[in-house]
Amino acid sequence: MCGITGIFDTRGRSSIDRAVLTRMNEAQHHRGPDEGGLHVEPGVGLGHRRLSIIDLSTGQQPLYNEDGSVCVVYNGEIYNYLELIPELQALGHVFHTRSDTEVIVHAWEAWGEASVQRFRGMFAFALWDRNRETLFLARDRLGVKPLHYALLPDGTLLFGSELKSLLAHGGLRKDVDPLAVEEYFALGYVAEPRTIFMQARKLPPASTLLIKRGQAVGEPREYWDVNFTVDSRIDEAQAREELTERLKESIRLRLMSEVPLGAFLSGGVDSSAVVALMAGLSDDPVNTCSIAFTDPAFNESEFAKKVAARYNTNHYVDVVESEDFDLIDTLASLYDEPYADSSAIPTYRVCQLARRHVTVALSGDGGDESFGGYRRYRLHMMEEQMRSMLPHGIRRPVFGLLGRLYPKADWAPRFLRAKTTFEGMARTPVEAYFHSVSILRGPMRDKLFSDRFKREIAGYDAREVFERHAARAGTDDPLALIQYLDLKTYLVGDINTKVDKASMAHSLEVREPLMDHPLIEWLATLPSSFKLRGREGKYLLKKTMEPLLPEDVLYRPKMGFAVPLARWFRGPLKERVRDAMLGARLADTGWFDRAYLQHLVDAHQSGARDYSASLWTLLMFEAFLRNVLDGSPAKASGAQLASPVMP
Structure with missing residues (x-):
């Protein structure tokens, strides 16, 4: 994995301060400790830090086309690059390396902005085309790899894998966006496209930004979205067979590496499934890495050991003490903006462990969103059944009043805690789901924030993030809707952010086979009953993995990756x-x-x-x-x- 950064004069050809560009690049040294490179010409500066994974000898960046007129800096992996090379060669393009990076420059020459639609993988890149005087920024479909940018008042555009590279420029103001603060205290992260700073933005997933010299910087353009049709007529046996093949293909693509490779193994369903299928695709024992906690309430290591023993993996375990809270300031500096998922602590530790043994690790991230694994999905669907019995016009006033009048009774037996149920019945499905995932819910944020802050946000509510995505979901299936919302919000803003920052802090590349976009597209066609059946989440995945994993790994209660x-x-x-x-x-x-x-x-x-x-x-x-x-x-x-x- 790597880090990219750059400076672009959108108005002309002012000279780029090489020392400033170097400072921006070195701010991300941890993302690529193996090599660094710069490209500087009038009005343009590109920087790259490299973590060498493929084509170790000739894959240096910045990388150019045949005549040097197109230059790219790139972070990620394009897993289908070997399929694209002969196609591009047939169009007359000459390759000088064996790297996936060179595919990008030739694909741009051949297909322009549409080139990103041909790429299968995780990526964020910046490409400069001197002949067209165009800078092109792009980010992968699921937002696995990050890309931030900021337009300064003088027309200078800054970009980088991390906000710290933009801050290193010195021209980015640290004015905090109050709407980002509202989003943070609701969600635990700042949702795309905002950052915590007013001047900076995140390039959204599945988006590109094309900037021509001398023209105003426009808005990002989306090139992909997932379409939850849930209309496939496939039967369960066929679905299990096809899922197995799709998972194997996704994992096989992600085994390409010229450096040591392994997998995270938590003992949960997703990582265990990845390891089981990896073992069947590899001639050598799989390297697996787990974290054990001294607090038994948070410890899944025994289940990870079962899977490791079954597949004879080279299993590495680190014990995290129950008092491992010394990372608070480290994490704050690492994430560059407020980030409140406490599982960042064990994630940081498991990446630290993995890097001692491998340079690339496969993870099970993305499985809960696509297969329907979160407990909150089951609870939401139970609420939806109740909400469907009455029109919203009746529910909102009646249950809204009951919710306000009924006391909050956390101390009481669960069947007497009706306040939350009444409140949920008064809401729309999107409002209810937003409420269920909020860390500080609306009434708490209202008490938390001062009158001054409330004036600053001028009535803005972080719920609008969910409303905006829900308007584009294109489905009235209640489970599909909240899966779509999670793919657009939680997966990107929380899960992918956590893993990218924690892994890059240790110069570790993490690959996510359960986020393969063809797999996501196929799963979106399956009926929701294949994902959540009764009280059982991940129904299809668990049934598919029954021959390969122990029953208590598949069907025990979900524990999560938490700290006390x-x-x-x-x-x-x-x-x-x-x-x-x-x-x-x-x-x-x-x-x-x-x-x-x-x-x-x-x-x-x-x-x-x-x-x-x-x-x-x-x-x-x-x-x-x-x-x-x-x-x-x-x-x-x-x-x-x-x-x-x-x-």
Whole structure:
């Protein structure tokens, strides 16, 4: 895997400061420690840090076409590049390397913007065509690889794999986008296309951005979307057979490597399925890496050992202590913007372990979204059955009133906790799903934010992210709708962000066979009953894997990749949490209601409520303020809240 960065004068041919470009490039040294390269000409500068995986001897970047007029810097893997080479050679293109990178420049010459539709893999790249005076940015369909960009007031366009490369330029202002803050406290991440900074944007998944010198920078153009038709008439036996072949093909493509390769093995269904199929495709034992926790409530390592023993893998295990909370500031600096998924801690550790043994690791990420594995899917579908009994025009006023009047009774037996059910019945399906995945739900955010902050966001609600995607989902199937929402939001903003940053921190390439876009497209045609059947999620995947995996791996309750936050915040992190919540850094922003912060801390630490997720979200925001906003290279005396800009 690699890191890319660059500077483009959209208005002319001003000279590019090579020292500045070098600084931007070196800010991402961890993404590619093997080699670095620059391309500089009037008005254009491209930078690349390389982690060598394929074509170790001749795959250096920037890479050029035959006459040097087209130049590319690229991060990722195009798995079907060997199929594209003869097609491009037949069109007259001459190849000088054996790398997938060179396919990009010739594909651009042959097919222009449509070239990205021919690529199968994970990628983010920037291509400069001198003859057309055009810069072309592109990102893969599922958003596995990141790409950020910012247009400065003088017409300079900055771009990079990570925000830290843009910040290293020195011209990007650290004005915080208040709408991004609202999204963060709802979702735990800043949703595409926003970043935490007003001037910067993320290029959305499955999008390109074409900029011609001398013309205004337009909006990204989407080149792909998943279409949930759920109309396939295939029977279950045929579906299991086809799924097996599709998974094998996806994994086989991702085994190409000239460096050591292995897999993550958590003991869950997805990673175990990947390892089982890898073992059948490999002549040598698979290298597998697992994390074990000293806290048994979070430890899946015994199930991982079962799978490793069954397939005779070279199995490596690291034990993570239950008090492994020293990464808070490291993670804040690593992620560049607020990020609140606490599983970033074990993910960081398993990447650290894997890199000691391999350079490439396959993961099971993406399986829950496409196969219907999240527990929240089952709960949402149960609510949907109830909502379908009454029109929304009746449900909203009646159950909305009941939800407001009924007391919140977390202490009571589950059958008496009706407040959440009443509230859910009053909502639309999209509102209900957004509510279910929110870390701090609407009423909590209303109490958390100060009056000043509420004026700044001018009524904006992060729910609009979901509403925007739902309007384009093109399906009225209730399960397909929330799968689509997760593919557009949670998978990209949370899962892929977490894995990219954690793996790149250790110069490890992670490949996701369950995110192969032809596989995603095919699964979207299958009836929802193949994904969620009764109370069983991932129904088809589990049935398909029954001959290959132990029953207790397939059918035990889902555990997740979590850490004991609730206990930390009442124990070893008690004072740190109190200091962060009630200290000067959060107070200086003027964005939060101090009395509510006091309530969150006191209620959690007394044991009256479990506010661990909310406190972690605030703790990571405070760490972002200290480590990124107040940090180099453009040190700020305090967080500056900028005026909101609507999407």
